[in-house]
């Protein structure tokens with residue numbers, strides 16, 4: 001029997017409807033959540049993602065501003081902009097779209113974002129808090145994957161989850177979140193020997209390598225839940241995931257499609273992070289006015 005293809009659109013739209021309601025409530029109380037997105041350069045994929053983020057904010061009632069800077073913008077100019085956004089009361093969440101041009105240090109830029117406004121969970125303080133299970137923003141893509149798994153009723157605890165990829169944006173935080181859900185976690189990467197032998201042990205297989213169609217049927221245990229985080233643009237202009245969907249379809253139990261699942265869910269978690277940051281601001285304002 002072919003795998004059940006997870007209906008990302010349905011999950012995302014139900015989730016965003018709940019966020020919209022909460023945004024409306026908070027806005028009625030005088031705090032409209034606000035997100036600032038900084039895009040440096042003209043990477044076409046980043047332009048699409050940033051446009052999608054601004055559109056999603058608009059639909060959820062979240063105020064958003066997109067700062068588009070030329071590729072030649074200096075690091076200092078980006079830092080100045082971040083400083084302004086850190087001090088702007090309309091803005092509760094800030095994100096700088098990755099990748100940045102080579103002359104700008106991602107590390108410096110991320111560290112300049114106020115910890116409480118870090119909408120991506122990229123700041124080292126928030127990454128540290130994530131490691132030790134303290135409250136803070138959720139890493140957007142990995143948290144979206146966990147939400148998808150829960151939504152389709154996958155019981156994560158006790159399962160063997162294999163993450164293919166060890167990036168700071170997805171692989172590493174994904175492993176931490178799965179661990180938090182009590183999975184037994186293995187991380188594979190470019191130097192892993194006999195990768196298919198390991199991935200074939202996975203009850204839950206997360207592909208986050210950035211290589212189109214790399215995961216084939218021989219990597220998948222029959223009935224496994226396969227989550228494809230990859231979004232790769234082929235020369236044909238079409239999008240492909242890291243999983244060879246057609247090859248894996250009749251082996252897996254569940255599979256996420258690309259496009260239409262993890263990508264939109266990533267943006268949904270971003271909306272939630274912005275909302276949560278605005279709620280914390282509202283709570284602080286309330287307690288200051290009670291004093």
Ligand SMILES: Nc1nc2c(c(=O)[nH]1)N[C@@H](CN(C=O)c1ccc(C(=O)N[C@@H](CCC(=O)O)C(=O)O)cc1)CN2
Nearest residue numbers: 048049095096097098099120140259260261263264266
């Ligand atoms: N600051 C950040 N930069 C980047 C992140 C991130 O989480 N924060 N992740 C990726 C890109 N990304 C988010 O920004 C992202 C990628 C894809 C999608 C998405 O909606 N994809 C659609 C397809 C869109 C298309 O037509 O190309 C889908 O999968 O259906 C959203 C966000 C790197 N940078």
